[in-house]
Amino acid sequence: MADRLRFIQVGTGGWGGCWCRDFLPRLVKMGRIEPAAAVDANPEALKNAQQSYGIPPERCYTDAKKAFAEVQADFAIIVVPPAHHEAIVDLAVAKGMHILSEKPIADSMAACARIYHKVKRAGLKMAVTMSHRFDQDKQSLERLIRSGEFGACHYLVGRNTWNCRKFPSWGAFRYKIADTLLVEGTVHHFDIMRSLAGANAKTVYCRSWNAPWSDFQGDSSALITIEMENGIKVFYEGSKTNATTLNGWGQDYWRAECEKATLELDNRRLRVLSDLGCERQITEKHLAQQPVWMNAWLAEQFVDWLGGGPEPPNSLDDNIQCAALLFAAIESAHTGQVVDVQRFLRDQLRTAKDAKEEPDESAKHAKRTRKNSPEKAFHHGLPSVAFGHNQTPNPKLQPPNKSQYTNHEPQTT
Numbered sequence: 001m002a003d004r005l006r007f008i009q010v011g012t013g014g015w016g017g018c019w020c021r022d023f024l025p026r027l028v029k030m031g032r033i034e035p036a037a038a039v040d041a042n043p044e045a046l047k048n049a050q051q052s053y054g055i056p057p058e059r060c061y062t063d064a065k066k067a068f069a070e071v072q073a074d075f076a077i078i079v080v081p082p083a084h085h086e087a088i089v090d091l092a093v094a095k096g097m098h099i100l101s102e103k104p105i106a107d108s109m110a111a112c113a114r115i116y117h118k119v120k121r122a123g124l125k126m127a128v129t130m131s132h133r134f135d136q137d138k139q140s141l142e143r144l145i146r147s148g149e150f151g152a153c154h155y156l157v158g159r160n161t162w163n164c165r166k167f168p169s170w171g172a173f174r175y176k177i178a179d180t181l182l183v184e185g186t187v188h189h190f191d192i193m194r195s196l197a198g199a200n201a202k203t204v205y206c207r208s209w210n211a212p213w214s215d216f217q218g219d220s221s222a223l224i225t226i227e228m229e230n231g232i233k234v235f236y237e238g239s240k241t242n243a244t245t246l247n248g249w250g251q252d253y254w255r256a257e258c259e260k261a262t263l264e265l266d267n268r269r270l271r272v273l274s275d276l277g278c279e280r281q282i283t284e285k286h287l288a289q290q291p292v293w294m295n296a297w298l299a300e301q302f303v304d305w306l307g308g309g310p311e312p313p314n315s316l317d318d319n320i321q322c323a324a325l326l327f328a329a330i331e332s333a334h335t336g337q338v339v340d341v342q343r344f345l346r347d348q349l350r351t352a353k354d355a356k357e358e359p360d361e362s363a364k365h366a367k368r369t370r371k372n373s374p375e376k377a378f379h380h381g382l383p384s385v386a387f388g389h390n391q392t393p394n395p396k397l398q399p400p401n402k403s404q405y406t407n408h409e410p411q412t413t
Contacts, residue, residue: 005306006036008071008097010064010088011079013045015102019079020052023295028053032303036073039064064088068095075100075306082107089115092124099126100302104187105319109327109344113352116320127302127312128319131294132188132250133195140287141254141265142195150272151259155233156196158189159253165241167215178218179330181208186222186238189252190325195313196256199230201325201341208333214241224329229342320345 012020020038027033038049039061046060061067068076068091075098078088085106092099099119105112105128119126132138145153164170174180194200204226208219221239228234247253247267256263261274270285292300301312311317324345332339 003307004031005033005075005303006073007033007075007077007100008037008039008067008073008092009035009049009077009079010039010067011077011102012038012040012048013042014079016040016045016079017048019077019295020048023299024077025052026292026296027299027303032300035059037061037067037071039067064091068092068097073097075302078102086111086115089118089126093118093122096122096124098124098306100299101126101128103128103130103319104326105316105323109323109348110352112320112323112327113348114355116316116349117352117356119316125302125305126316127298127305127314128316128322129295129298130188130191130314130319130322131298132252133191134294134297134314135250136287136293137250137265137268137270138192138195138252138254139293140270140285141256141263143288144263144270144272144285145196145256145258146198150261150263153197153232153256153258155235155257156193157253157255157257158193158234158236159238160185160189160247160249161237161239161242162245162248163242165211165214165216165220170240175216176218179208179333180216180218181220181222181238181240182206182326182330182333185240186224186236186329187322187326189236189238190329191319191322192252192254193226193234193236194228194322194325196254197228197230197232197234199228199232200321201328202227202229203338203340204325204329204332205338206329206332207336211239211241216240219333222333226325320349324348 009016009019009024024033028035035049035053035055037059038046038053038055040046041062043062046057046062049055049060050057059071064087073095076088076092078085078099078101080088080102082104083106085101089099089101105115115126144150162170167175174184177183190201204224206222206224208222210216210219211221214220220241222236224234224236224238226234226236251267252265253267254265260276261272264271264273268287270287272281272283272285274281290297298312298314301309301314304310305312305315324341328339328341328344331337331344
């Protein structure tokens with residue numbers, strides 16, 4: 001693999017424009033990556049790639065299949081609506097390209113499981129940019145917990161509550177989809193819970209509803225309790241229909257109750273509190289510093305990985321756990337039952353694998369393309385990541401398919 005990695009970006013409008021303008025130019029200027037092609041169904045959106053990357057018009061496509069057929073690249077960046085992720089993954093796998101995709105992996109747990117097996121069979125690397133866990137404030141709190149200075153953590157509390165009750169203050173499409181709070185907001189917070197606890201979810205119980213004064217069609221409020229595999233408990237409050245925005249986007253509230261102190265993050269302010277002495281001690285903590293955070297940092301870690309560096313914390317093996325927690329929470333909300341997250345995940349992966357035991361032609365082609373690669377091979381089967389181990393299977397109902405999880409525009413097929 002060349003030192004300067006070539007990529008195809010699929011989706012350059014909406015959020016894809018932010019990738020063009022804000023997230024990738026730094027790596028391009030560093031000489032670590034170069035654009036091989038850009039794809040978007042809207043020709044106007046392709047101007048974002050032309051202006052930010054200097055990519056010529058002849059390497060800008062409105063047809064993804066044509067782009068992948070004509071252009072050689074090391075990896076693909078997917079920034080299209082989740083309902084289209086699997087189709088683009090199929091194109092990348094067929095050409096032996098690694099994949100960096102926007103969240104979520106796909107728009108249903110079944111599709112997430114299929115993608116997992118396709119990428120694994122092909123021996124490719126994939127990461128998912130669930131970015132808010134990698135923001136400066138959440139990383140600062142996570143590092144404080146991990147320091148061990150304040151002893152073990154035994155439970156976490158999270159809150160994200162807004163006044164978005166009136167259409168279309170949170171984006172028009174979000175008022176029309178089912179489970180809107182969970183799929184458009186809490187999905188990020190599930191990932192943050194896992195990182196702060198340092199473990200995957202064991203069980204989840206979710207009660208969601210829609211307030212009578214809300215303009216949302218789907219449930220816009222929820223109370224959720226989670227037990228992690230290491231025993232840490234989590235309580236989460238989320239709503240888009242409150243009278244007051246207590247913690248808006250990127251201004252989260254998280255509290256970690258540890259043996260020797262309470263660690264509190266509130267609107268990007270990090271404090272350590274303790275009454276264990278003669279009187280209450282409150283210490284303000286500075287947020288961690290580094291050159292970039294969120295998507296730009298995740299893109300850099302992904303490029304490092306392709307160059308032989310360590311597997312990033314948002315790899316497919318890690319993010320499939322986040323997908324499982326999301327869809328298990330949706331099932332819990334729909335059934336009123338506690339859901340065993342690891343059993344749910346195992347069942348979904350087994351179902352997807354049983355549906356197609358033999359590698360398809362695209363996977364075979366990718367194997368041939370990469371047979372001389374010095375990179376380490378992926379293991380097959382259920383992911384075993386640092387956060388925990390997987391449990392025994394138990395069939396679970398498949399949550400309804402939601403086809404419009406994000407408003408990345410335009411749709412590219």
